[in-house]
Amino acid sequence: MQLYQNQHLKVYNSLSGKKEAFKPINEGHIGMYVCGPTVYSNVHLGNCRTFMSFDMIFRYFKHLGYKVRYVRNITDAGHLVDDAEDGEDKIAKKARLEQLEPMEVVQRYTVDFHTILQKFNFLPPSIEPTATGHIIEQIEIIKDIFEKGFAYEANGSVYFDVAKFNKTHEYGKLSGRKLEDMIANTRELAAQDEKKNPQDFALWKKAEPQHIMRWPSPWGDGFPGWHLECTAMSTKYLGETFDIHGGGMDLKFPHHECEIAQAEASNGHSPVNYWLHANMLTMNGKKMAKSTGNNILPGEIFTGDNKILSKAFSPSVVRFFMMQAHYTSILDLSNDALLASEKGYFRLMDALDTLKGIDTGKTSDFKVADWRQECYDAMNDDFNTPILIAKLFDAVKHINLIKEGKEQLTAADKETLEATLHAFIYDVLGLEGKTDTGAGTNKLSEVVTLLIELRKDARDNKDFATSDKIRDQLAAIGIQLKDGKEGTTFSVS
């Protein structure tokens, strides 16, 4: 018996605009595709939020007992700087500017991406395919779309005929757009356009002679259009129709719209049952942009080497901060917000330590079974992590009351409580313990315990100058002493 058989999950489907009961195509199995990064620069913090949301979703599915195939691609070709005729590939442009081979650019920023995600304690996806590794599959899809009559060739490039597609299908249904409106609002683009209509998008682009990234095709040397890779890779690894497709809100149009069009044009049916979109991250109320300086790299947060924040914050604190907001809401990052999250996070983790040491009683004042289900209810309601965290703080309060002897808990309830907290905090939210110092922990603990004993002796002798010195000096290096009825404990921050 798996958990998912008792826990009834609802997800917000961007396609219908409603929360829907989640039912996978094959019971017990989930296919999930998330659009990964274009590796032409350091991973953006907003990017991290999107991937973190889906990491949490992936984790919750696994926790529920689903077997999940999670595919997150790496875009290493085909992503153009703009849509004009002289549009340059983002990777190729960076390579030109930095005088590197394009694959050096790809390698450098793929490594950066993985390094940052690892710090954030992301679970690796099941498959992480690259666009350049699937050129053949992309060409096959283009041929297919061609045969179905929804593509045309122009001067060595191939375009998707949106107007024709729209006659029998609904282009724009995901983003709530109508083709007529788009045509009416199209700005004047460069006149010498190969496209029949400005709404048409590239499936294959002809490579100019100076273009380094190029592959042979039935239409000559070129490279694939950006939207195509996701269709090729999701179809290859998850099938023509799969359960979940995720990505950032900004990809809804045109990227995901085009994916739907490509899939429907080539194989005739809708590729995805549930479209999930994560919302944006702003900073100090404004959008993050390199051009205005309102931008920060994840690594700069961890080291504190930046002009925006007052101190360094650990990846777990940033993760906790992000999990305190719902993934579909815009989240605003600021120094105050991070400081607040850090305190809350420490309080939560301290309670986890406290729970280990509490004595159990004959009865329970805390209805653990009910509380546990409330945690699931929160997550089952479209992955509502803010409510889950509120529930976790309910437990924190009870744990502290039990420690003070004002409430009690049976041994069985203690076990359930501990297991549930661990499951949600570590497995689902993906947070890590704040004192994860490895082998050093035991020796540190012994030293501090010794200091606590010395301080107690000093206090017993009313030598408060000495006792306060011990307490304050420890505090200065981040070790906080906590005097309780049962003696003194400490925590490291």
Add this chain to the structure above:
RNA sequence: GGCAUCGUGGCCGAGUGGCUAGGCACAGCUCUGCAAAAGCUUGUACAGCGGUUCGAAUCCGCUCGAUGCCUCCA
């Protein structure tokens, strides 16, 4: 200009018709040698205007503002 999402107490952020999450900050109290930690108590907030309703933060309309997309972007 068009489309979309949103605007909640000092800050961050849940909540979608009546029962008013949570975190942080602030204040008072308990505990303490003094603190810290912990606990208890206190905050009647929902951009503005109008409408629907017995009743609205929650539904509708307008205004203002923010963010995203419309050209690359998570």
